[in-house]
Amino acid sequence: MSVGFEKDFERRKLRLHFTNGEVVDAIIIDVAAPDDGDGFVYDPIPRAAVAFWARFKDLEKYEVLEN
Numbered sequence: 001m002s003v004g005f006e007k008d009f010e011r012r013k014l015r016l017h018f019t020n021g022e023v024v025d026a027i028i029i030d031v032a033a034p035d036d037g038d039g040f041v042y043d044p045i046p047r048a049a050v051a052f053w054a055r056f057k058d059l060e061k062y063e064v065l066e067n
């Protein structure tokens with residue numbers, strides 16, 4: 001089963017649980033359109049100097065941190 005979310009999650013705060021065991025609190029910056037790939041861009045909290053690209057297949061689960 002694949003974990004993922006849609007464009008309406010952009011600018012939401014999530015706790016991302018990756019398959020490698022890493023857990024990151026982040027703000028979702030961009031969710032790729034299906035033609036652009038299966039992934040998303042996030043800014044870790046506290047904010048880093050750069051944003052990161054991640055693939056949904058590397059995401060085990062997520063938790064919404066705000067309404």
